[in-house]
Structures are given as C-alpha cells and as structure tokens.
Amino acid sequence: MDMFTLTILLIVIAVALLIVGILSQREGMASADVEERLERFGTHHSAAQQESDERDREESAIAGRVGKAVQNRDVGKSMATMLARADIKMTVGEFMLLRLGTTTGVGVLGFVLGRGFTEPLIGLLVGLGLGVIGWMGPHWWVSSVAKKRAKQFNDQLGDTIGLMANSLRAGYSLLQCMELASRETPEPMCIEFRRVVREMGLGISSQNAMQHMLDRVPSEDLDLLVTAINIQHEVGGNLAQILDVMGETIRERVRIKGEIAVLTSQGRISGYIITALPIGVAALLFVMNPEYMSALFVWPWICLPIAGIGFMVTGFIVMQKIVEIEV
Numbered sequence: 001m002d003m004f005t006l007t008i009l010l011i012v013i014a015v016a017l018l019i020v021g022i023l024s025q026r027e028g029m030a031s032a033d034v035e036e037r038l039e040r041f042g043t044h045h046s047a048a049q050q051e052s053d054e055r056d057r058e059e060s061a062i063a064g065r066v067g068k069a070v071q072n073r074d075v076g077k078s079m080a081t082m083l084a085r086a087d088i089k090m091t092v093g094e095f096m097l098l099r100l101g102t103t104t105g106v107g108v109l110g111f112v113l114g115r116g117f118t119e120p121l122i123g124l125l126v127g128l129g130l131g132v133i134g135w136m137g138p139h140w141w142v143s144s145v146a147k148k149r150a151k152q153f154n155d156q157l158g159d160t161i162g163l164m165a166n167s168l169r170a171g172y173s174l175l176q177c178m179e180l181a182s183r184e185t186p187e188p189m190c191i192e193f194r195r196v197v198r199e200m201g202l203g204i205s206s207q208n209a210m211q212h213m214l215d216r217v218p219s220e221d222l223d224l225l226v227t228a229i230n231i232q233h234e235v236g237g238n239l240a241q242i243l244d245v246m247g248e249t250i251r252e253r254v255r256i257k258g259e260i261a262v263l264t265s266q267g268r269i270s271g272y273i274i275t276a277l278p279i280g281v282a283a284l285l286f287v288m289n290p291e292y293m294s295a296l297f298v299w300p301w302i303c304l305p306i307a308g309i310g311f312m313v314t315g316f317i318v319m320q321k322i323v324e325i326e327v
Contacts, residue, residue, distance in 0.1 A: 082139075084216050086146040087188060099138045106134030113287060125297060126286075149188050153217050156189040158251035161225060165243035174229070174239070175200060192217060207233065221250045264323035271319035275312050 079092045090098070110130030111123045160181050167177040175197070182193035192213050199209040210226045224246060232239045282305075286293040296305050 081215070082142050082146060085149070085218070086142045087149060087191065088142060088145065095138065095142075099135055102134040102137055103131050104134075106137070107131030121297070150217055150219060153188050153192070154219055154221055154250075155254055156185060157219070157221050157225070158247050158254060160185050160189050160193075161243050161247035161250065165240045165247060168240040168243070174206065188217075221253070224250075260325050264325065267319060267323040271316050271323075274319075275316040278308070278312065 076092050079095055083090055083092070083095060107127045107130055111127035113126060163181060163184065164177040167180055168174070172180065178193050179197050182190050182197050185193065196209045196213050199212065200206055207230050210229060214222055214226050228242050228246060229239070231237070232242065282293070295301060
C-alpha cells in the first residue's frame with residue numbers, strides 16, 4: 001500500500017470515528033444522571049470507567065461552550081429549530097462540532113486527492129471546494145431528514161384527524177383524543193402528540209402546546225387543525241364535524257400530491273442526472289489525470305469551469321421549479 005492510499009484511508013477512518021463519537025455521545029449523556037444516582041446504592045465504578053466518564057464530561061463541556069457561543073445568534077436559533085424539526089437528539093454545540101469535523105476531514109481529503117503535495121495550488125482549490133461540501137453536508141442531511149419527517153407527518157395527518165373526530169363522537173375529551181392519537185398512530189405523529197400531551201400535563205394550555213407542535217412541524221394542514229381547535233375553544237361549535245370535513249380535505253390533497261409526484265418524477269430525476277453527470281466526469285478525469293485537467297485552472301481558462309458550474313446550477317433550479325406544482 002502506497003503513501004497516498006494510506007493517507008486517504010486514515011482520513012476516512014478519522015472522519016468516521018469523529019461522526020460516530022459525536023452521535024453516540026448524546027446517548028451517553030442521557031443516562032449520566034441516572035447512573036450517578038444509582039452509584040449511591042450500587043458498586044463503585046472502576047478507575048477506567050471513571051476516566052471514560054471524565055472524558056465524556058470534557059467533550060460535553062466543549063460542545064456546551066460552542067453551543068453557548070452561538071445559541072443567542074440567528075444561526076444558533078435556526079440550527080436548534082432545524083434539529084427539532086428533524087427530531088435529531090443533538091445539541092447545537094454537538095452539531096457545530098460535527099460540521100467542523102466533516103469540513104476538516106473532507107478538506108484534507110480533497111487536498112490529498114488534488115495532489116496537494118506536488119501541486120499545492122490545485123490541491124488547495126480542491127480542498128476548499130470539498131471543504132465547503134463537508135461544511136454543508138450535515139446541514140443538507142438534517143434538512144433532508146426534516147423534510148422527510150414533515151412529509152410523513154402530513155401523510156398521516158388526515159387519518160389522525162379522522163381518529164380524533166370519531167373519538168370526540170364517542171364522548172372523549174380533546175385531551176383524551178390527543179392521548180389516543182399518541183398511542184395508536186405511527187411515528188412521527190405519535191411522537192408529536194405525545195409531546196403535546198406531556199406539555200398539557202405540565203400545565204401548558206392546549207393552544208400553546210399545539211402551537212409548539214406547529215413550530216416543530218411546519219405544515220399548512222396542521223396550521224388549519226390548530227386554527228380550528230383554537231376557534232372552537234373560544235366560540236364553541238361541533239368540533240367533530242369540523243374535523244371530519246378537514247380530514248377528508250387533507251386526505252384528498254395528499255392523494256393529489258402523490259399523483260403529481262408520480263407524473264413529475266421523470267423531470268426531477270432528469271435534473272439530478274444532468275446536473276451530476278458533468279461534475280462526476282470532471283472529478284473522475286481529475287483523479288485519473290490531474291495534469292490534463294490542471295490546464296483549466298489557469299487564467300483565463302478558469303472562467304470556463306466557473307461559468308459551467310453557474311449554468312448547471314441555474315438549469316437545475318429552473319428544472320426543479322418547472323416540475324414543482326403547488327396543491
């Protein structure tokens with residue numbers, strides 16, 4: 001194994017270990033308080049276990065300091081909202097450390113792939129480009145998880161509203177209907193209603209608890225449900241009948257959205273393929289023969305790849321807007 005392959009392998013292993021360590025840290029923090037209380041009645045930890053706990057606390061302290069540095073800023077608030085919508089059990093500090101780790105690891109990997117030891121300028125450009133991807137990668141991942149979760153929630157909302165309407169006719173109260181929904185519905189619907197029931201049990205009003213759920217799951221259909229419950233709470237009315245009509249409307253909207261997604265799937269996939277194909281071919285040629293591609297990174301020929309990337313991004317956005325149909 002040559003030095004180049006060994007360097008790439010070590011970088012990949014380091015980035016993977018960093019990501020696994022940050023994701024597993026949260027699980028260890030959740031049970032730290034319980035274990036500390038049980039220590040009073042159980043056996044003492046070994047010296048190795050105590051050292052491991054101390055290291056975990058130090059890592060948590062670092063993430064806590066990073067989180068405090070950005071929590072009062074707009075970027076920290078947006079990150080916290082995004083993590084809550086994706087239901088990812090990470091703090092803002094841990095997420096920032098994850099982004100910094102992926103940026104560093106992917107940037108160094110790009111520097112090595114760009115033959116940075118023999119061609120420093122090309123290696124630096126490739127490292128910076130991949131570093132930007134490493135910085136935005138976790139953000140794209142969390143956004144994708146949040147969108148997928150919101151779609152699952154919207155698909156389940158019609159049936160959940162029907163369940164609540166039938167429960168109201170059977171004599172259940174609104175709180176009992178929400179508790180039933182938290183037990184009988186699949187994820188993520190049950191998780192959100194369980195949080196609402198828990199907040200109401202702690203003394204928060206139903207209006208505020210539902211508004212908190214709307215903040216975690218931005219949905220026009222859920223906004224309609226929250227508005228209907230708030231109006232019924234203020235002026236009264238037959239909430240079961242309102243929920244029946246609302247549930248039928250939402251189910252029909254979900255059906256139409258599914259049909260539109262099927263009819264426009266070819267256009268969306270074509271946009272991804274047409275955009276990714278030139279970039280993939282260029283990256284493959286750069287790795288196979290960097291001297292051949294390095295001619296494009298000198299003035300004035302460097303304007304060609306920059307303009308090409310701009311045109312590809314513009315074309316991708318236009319294609320996605322064409323197949324995006326609002327219902």
